[in-house]
Amino acid sequence: MSVLAIRGLEAAVGDTQILHGIDLTVSSGEVQVVMGPNGAGKSTLSAVLMGKPGYRVLAGTVTLDGQDLLALPAWQRAQAGLHLVAQYPSEVPGVSLGHVMVEALTARGQSVDGLDELLGDEAARIGFRPELLHRSLNVDLSGGEKKRNETLQLAVLRPRIAVLDELDSGLDIDALRACARRVEDLTNEPGPHGEHLGALVITHYNRLLEALRPDRIHILVKGRIVASGGPELADQLERDGYAAFS
Ligand code: ADP
Ligand code: MG
Numbered sequence: 001m002s003v004l005a006i007r008g009l010e011a012a013v014g015d016t017q018i019l020h021g022i023d024l025t026v027s028s029g030e031v032q033v034v035m036g037p038n039g040a041g042k043s044t045l046s047a048v049l050m051g052k053p054g055y056r057v058l059a060g061t062v063t064l065d066g067q068d069l070l071a072l073p074a075w076q077r078a079q080a081g082l083h084l085v086a087q088y089p090s091e092v093p094g095v096s097l098g099h100v101m102v103e104a105l106t107a108r109g110q111s112v113d114g115l116d117e118l119l120g121d122e123a124a125r126i127g128f129r130p131e132l133l134h135r136s137l138n139v140d141l142s143g144g145e146k147k148r149n150e151t152l153q154l155a156v157l158r159p160r161i162a163v164l165d166e167l168d169s170g171l172d173i174d175a176l177r178a179c180a181r182r183v184e185d186l187t188n189e190p191g192p193h194g195e196h197l198g199a200l201v202i203t204h205y206n207r208l209l210e211a212l213r214p215d216r217i218h219i220l221v222k223g224r225i226v227a228s229g230g231p232e233l234a235d236q237l238e239r240d241g242y243a244a245f246s
Helices: 042-050 074-080 097-107 115-126 130-134 143-157 173-186 206-210 232-240
Strands: 003-013 016-027 031-035 055-064 082-085 092-096 161-165 198-203 216-221 224-229
Touching (some): 003 198, 016 031, 016 042, 016 055, 016 198, 031 232, 042 055, 042 082, 042 161, 042 198, 074 082, 082 143, 097 115, 097 143, 115 143, 115 173, 161 173, 173 206, 198 206, 206 232, 216 232, 224 232
Parallel strands (some): 031 198, 031 216, 082 161
Antiparallel strands (some): 003 016, 003 055, 216 224
16 A cells, blocks of 8 residues: 655745645545645645645655655656646647657556557546547647546556646536546556555545545645545535635
């Protein structure tokens, strides 16, 4: 079983401290959810976990199965088994999804046998138009197609732990259901390493949580987790809004 452990994480952008001590644990097969209002630090948390340039860690630790992730560059974090689904996926002109998957699987020492068939199967499973597999990555795709594309990568790469930042932003309800269902299924299916996916799901709205069943929900306000609880916390949030937690 894999465990992503975030302990006392404090981080800044420029001179401004955004994260003020975050403690979270995500294990294989779990869906841990971080919800919060705009500007709470949700995207900052995902950026710091992935090692995006421009973010400074001030204190705390992040480990994956005991390995210090903060000491590693982004590509080595990915090799260690951590994968980020970004809020705004990058467009990569001239490079197709198939190319990216071959590179990424090879870098991880995973087999590319049967990749074309797998890509086709996974595309069908989430309603991603197969002709888009050969287009430049994310170029001229709709918001929904981009997120389906990102979900497809997740299903092919099978990381140990995935961080999903606002998977629901820019998605219509059908795409949302398809992507959320696929992620939920990944948390219940053993991958090539024999483990179920562990997911850290970052979201503003609880509509994502209808198809993606959370084990635990954490409310992030102003860079601090101010409440943690079971799925009922999302219902309370729906009723009372974030104001009740700040
Ligand atoms: P969320 O994803 O919860 O909406 P963010 O993590 O994007 O919040 O932002 C948290 C705070 O950090 C906001 O006040 C935002 O303005 C600030 N911030 C985020 N990224 C940057 C950046 N690159 N430069 C300056 N300020 C930033
Ligand atoms: Mg954000």
